Amino acid sequence: LLPILRYPDPRLNKVAEPVTVFDEQLKTLVADMAQTMYDAPGIGLAAPQVDVHRQVIVIDISEDRNTLQVFINPEIVTASAEKAPYDEGCLSVPGIYEEVERPARVTVRAQDVNGKFFDIQAEGLMAVCLQHEIDHLKGFMFVDYLSQLKRNRIKTRMLKEEREKKREKTS
Numbered sequence: 001l002l003p004i005l006r007y008p009d010p011r012l013n014k015v016a017e018p019v020t021v022f023d024e025q026l027k028t029l030v031a032d033m034a035q036t037m038y039d040a041p042g043i044g045l046a047a048p049q050v051d052v053h054r055q056v057i058v059i060d061i062s063e064d065r066n067t068l069q070v071f072i073n074p075e076i077v078t079a080s081a082e083k084a085p086y087d088e089g090c091l092s093v094p095g096i097y098e099e100v101e102r103p104a105r106v107t108v109r110a111q112d113v114n115g116k117f118f119d120i121q122a123e124g125l126m127a128v129c130l131q132h133e134i135d136h137l138k139g140f141m142f143v144d145y146l147s148q149l150k151r152n153r154i155k156t157r158m159l160k161e162e163r164e165k166k167r168e169k170t171s
């Protein structure tokens, strides 16, 4: 399992590099990210969340949690003008769920783990998750869409929890 960085870790604000080599190492990274995502549990995970600053995303929104989708170097090629709200969470901001508005439908172009290009049209939870994960590749998180007041409260709470966690370890 890979350790998931917690907000407000500055490494979460780094912009991820494009993947240019589609080798066994990439397949290992994808397998490790998938295992970490399923264990969390989450329905998506972006490489920067596990301190790997490359444009790799894994998603599984299936009921049976047995349909992994991998997006390498993803980009949003079209986004609907129509927006949709969703109570988003994030594995890097545990316990926080806040409403975020995003385009309801997106078309994403990406490469699979072998480097083959593909396009996907997404709506509903898939559209939310894809946009949420692609934000992570740009160093963005859903808390960046909230008011500064809310974001500062979340930051304070996360830092407090971090300190308490550390104290437990040392005590």
Ligand SMILES: O=C(O)C[C@@H](Cc1ccccc1)[C@H](O)SCc1ccccc1
Pocket (backbone or CB within 6 Å): 041, 042, 043, 044, 045, 046, 086, 087, 088, 089, 090, 091, 092, 125, 128, 129, 132, 133
């Ligand atoms: O990127 C992450 O941190 C994983 C996110 C992905 C996500 C966030 C908001 C909306 C959709 C997906 C989640 O923490 S995975 C946990 C989860 C599970 C079901 C529904 C929403 C969030």
Ligand SMILES: [Zn+2]
Pocket (backbone or CB within 6 Å): 089, 090, 091, 092, 132, 136
């Ligand atoms: Zn997230």
